[in-house]
Amino acid sequence: MAATQAKSAKADDMGDDALYPIAVLIDELRNEDVQLRLNSIKKLSTIALALGAERTRGELLPFLTDTIYDEDEVLLALAEQLGSFTSLVGGPEFVHCLLPPLESLSTVEETVVREKAVESLRTIADQHSAEHLERYFVPMIKRLSQGDWFTSRTSACGLYAVAYPRLSTAVKADLRKLFTGLCADDTPMVRRAAAAKLGEFAKVVEQEFLKADLIPEFFRLAQDEQDSVRLLAVEACASIASLLPKDEIEKRLVPSLKAAVEDRSWRVRYMVADKLVELQNALGPELSKTELVPAYQNLLRDGEAEVRTAAAGKLKEFCNNLPSEGREQIILSNIIPCVKELVNDSSQHVKAALATVIMGLAPLLGNEKTVEHLLPLFLIMLKDEVPEVRLNIISNLESVNSVIGVKQLSQSLLPAIVELAEDGKWRVRLAIIEYMPLLASQLGVDFFDEKLTALCLAWLVDQVHAIRDAATKNLRRLVEKFGLDWAKQTVIPKITELSKAQSYLHRLICLQCIRNLADVVGREASMKLLLPILMILAVDPVPNVRFNVAKTLREVAPTLDEGTRTNQVKQALQKLKEDKDADVQHFADQALHTIY
Template sequence: MESESPGGSTPKGSPYRVICTPTDSEADSEQEWITETVLDPVDGPGPDDAGGYTSDSASTARSDADWEPVSDPATDSSPEQSAGSESDTQVDTSDANEPSVDTSSEPMVEPGTDTKHSSKSCKSIHENFIANKHCHTRQPETGKNDSTRKKPTIEVTRKGQRKHRKKKDLNKLVTEVLADLAEDNTIRTHSSSYVTDGTEHDEFIENTISYPAFEYFKCEILGSDGGAIEALKQVDIVTQQLNPELCETMLVPFLTEAQRSMPVHLLRLIVDVWYTLSKISNTESYICAIIQGVAYLISQEDPSIRRKAVELIVEIVNDVSSSDTCYDVMGSAVMPLLKQLSESEWFADAVSACNLIPLLYAEASKQDKCELRECYKHLWESNLTIVRLEVARNLEKLLPIMNMDDSISMFWLVLKNMSVYHQDQVRAHCVDACLSFARRCTPEQNLSFSYPVILAAAGDPSWRVRKALAERYDRIHEIFGEDELVMHLLDTHFDLLNDSEDIVKDAAVGAFVDWCHALSIPLAERYITFFESHLEESSNQVRQYICNIFATFASKMDPERVGTVLGPLVRRLLRDECTDVRLCILNKIELLCEPEDFDKGIGAQINETIDRVLQTTHWRHRLILAEKITTFNQHFGFHNFEKHFLPILFRLLMDNVWKVRATVLGCIEDICAECKQSWVSDTILTELIKIYVEPRNSRYVATDDVPLSYAFKITIIQALVAVAKSLDVQNALARMIPVLLKATKDPTANVRFVAIKAMRSLFLIYKDDSPEPLLRLRGMLMKLREDADLDVRYYAKMAIDTCDACFPTD
């Protein structure tokens, strides 16, 4: 049977069917037609170059089993008609004014028809949407040519060979279809077993007719993960088609139910969907529905989902509270949820309640605050250790925002019991809660409430509790003040600094490094005396911490007092068996001794330490020494530097590690800037040239390093540039240019282009001086533009351009 379609025709032999259906209200008036391109489940051809389709009889042949017709007694075709349409299905558009439906291939069910549908899942709708673009064309006006109409776009998929799209293509398709459907409210119908009886079918058809983007969104959510992920990301397109009332009655209930069957990775995305939906309306019923949907996420075992859901609840409450709504969102939506969570035996519910209560307490009414406190006390009585641990962790946030009387009540009912709980992690969190409570108390109240808890934590048998207290002594000093600390808690701190467990001792001393600067000098000297008496029994790490503590104390003390109190300890630490401890003293040497102390014994110990470091295989030790070369020159004076530290400078310049050499290059530039030009030229420049030209005659070049490697040559060239910044033209160029010209003839390309870069630097350094000494370099650069190495030619051109810019010719 042939039918007429106002939307185009299907080529003969095509594996596609075009079904044309009139709308309910306009079938008689022929005002509007919907053309739906449906994939025929047979092997079909692809589009040819002309935009049509080619096929042969073998490819289009199929059996009755290949069809999935929608049976309708009113429109079923005769066997002869069906047989006549098995090979080909086509639409005759010879008379566009009299459209008819092709019922030979698949009868079409009109909206509102009470029929029994075939077994076709919602997934088939999803695949139908993805595999086919629905083409909607209006009936052409009388007198217009059919060629002016747009032809439907068809995607080809062969039977039994489902086209597997890449995820990126699928995501793009879902986004495009959602956007198209959101902009298009054209009436359409689809048959599906998603509905069962006539009533549900009518409702389904109504939703499909009015809100195609929402129906497509539902199919994607219930379909594959790839489509669901992209659909969740594009939920705002659906909300644009639905008004707030429909979002509340259709979209929110659907997501509330659909999320119960979602995997974890989709639940992480749906939190953002609920956030988007929460911004649509602030009506009481809508917000209650949103919170009811988020309640499922709060109960998830995955902590990341719970955390995001808790943050979303708080965000919703803040948004509603800041708006001009006239209802109490806490009382109507949140409080019932919190009561349900706190009374639940599922750990995730109780843990989420522990996190929610401190975040919502400040926004609650007086009555709600009372109920929140009761919920929190009830949570502490839970039989689950993980819940009690969460109560202890969040009590620190809750106590500061409560009324003082309520805080005291919470202290006795919860915090005091936490301090004696059998689980040590709970007792460790009790320290934070106690300090948060103590910040609000008077000295008399702290004497009764806080000090007993702190002293009990200091003597706790668990190292975890003592470590927690030791790491928070900076807060103790801040909250109670130095006088109270000295009176009640100083001996306790000394015990922690010398704890029997190394992990506690390391934590106590390491934390003390960060806040010891806040102590007064008399109290600092008491700590110095304590550390001196326990220095030998301390670990290497603790002794390094002590060196930093002494340097901090020394920065606040008079130089004479530093020499008296810390001088013996500095000498003692410079003889330490651990190189790292000695380097800690060297790193702070300008604070721990005076320049005149160099000749009083400390200089010899410093030289001994330096010799030990130069022989070590740890390059980071040598790096620390290289970083202090400039400090040695500034602190101990030029005489001591030239005598003791200049040889170290050249030895480190020839280090095997690039990082050490690069650090020394910076030191050379700084030292040359502070010294006289004559000394720089006679001492440093002379030695650098000797190392490059005559490495065998230099005492700083090892025998194994001769001839110089390309890395050492590059370092010397860069050092020449660093020295040139402190010399004038007469003292620099006459001696540097021969070295650079030699470097440009080096067989290694790296050396050649580094020499060229050095020439370019010289042009910039001496651009305000006479150009005659530099003309010789430009001539060499012109030759290097023909070098075999690409990098050499590139830098040669760059250097020539710089030369011409610095010394333009008339």
């Protein structure tokens, strides 16, 4: 009541009832409850709509600009809201009115708030006319670039690229000068921000100024005393290389790249490994072969596991991007020796990363070389003590199968797969189940029946519930792949066997199989093959089985014809509804209400 009176009094003090939304906003933003203030900021668009464009520009935005002192969460929401305010201030003609509050938000201490403010500024930059860019946006960039606090200067770095293309020649020169100043700033955080945006800015700067102004700054940043700056210079290297002619790349950028590969900081070397394919695309096939292959060898043999992990993950892409002429020999002579070392690496992360991509070399090397050089490595990794390594190999078998064929695959890899399928760790068995449909599509029904179907059926009676559950879903996917005839010959007999098992848990798995398969096998098979099993289990001595029969009948009913639903199903459920067990009665009643 008091709060309402205060708001009314505030509105009266303003002398205009139309100012009430602003009065409410003022009170709410001064409230001690952070959540209330956050909710108020999230309603800004509604308030602006009620005020109209003119009063939003004249009253709401100045108020917001003057009150940027709030909790970071509130400021973040404000920065995000203002990025979509263009239509609420009157359209592109007045979008510059949004700059003051966003400029203030770009200077706050909290990084995520500044980043969101810069993101909103980048969004509305495109909505400025060329004239307004120079009149309003560029002065803001200059103020931020020359601010006393590093926070404003770091924010400024993200705004150059979006403004530069539409500016006059003289203003462009000013911006280039300001940006080079940021690259040489005394504060490492500012140099880091400049290095992060150097590649983006380079893409919009004219070729002549790129060489004269930005390339020297790139070299300066690449040799910075702070490794956090040097590693971002590596990221910029790929963007700059894509803009320069081959001779300039070879003369000016390759030496810096070589230095980065041998940098004393592992984080810089990691960045080279992470950006390797981008650098490869920028340098072109010839330089990739002569300069990057030796660098890649060094990265694969790096002393830090994090660097080797990043490099190993790029194996397939890097080799695929090598020039086709001589690629096979480069891989065999330069890359495979390093890969052989990584197969037995001390770090499980390195081996896991390698296992996801090593199969991708098979199409590049062909049948004979794959069997000779890669197959022994696959077998070693399939027996690795780390489950993730083994699973990553199995998940990528398709590329090998297409090269060496089912026969070779069965002789060499299948024994290892079967061993994994019977692994003592249930999570390994679970993961293998997930890959069975993939193996089914690769191996074909005959080969799958001979080697793996028995395993799939054995999982139905596994001691671990998660395995049994996954096995029933796996059967559904296999029936979808192999068809009804395969289901009749292989799966239905197993389900019938489970329905007669002594363990009630096996009988429950039988019901779960029926629920998963009913709509896949079709109406006729459901009525002739699955429904009789349900009728038998409806009188099972274990209540848990009987109420699961009721649940199963409810799910299976839509796959049956109306006559069967009316007669057999309804009668069975009515009988279960009269069961002495309360749970059976409950689920039978639920099923009756659902079906009828």
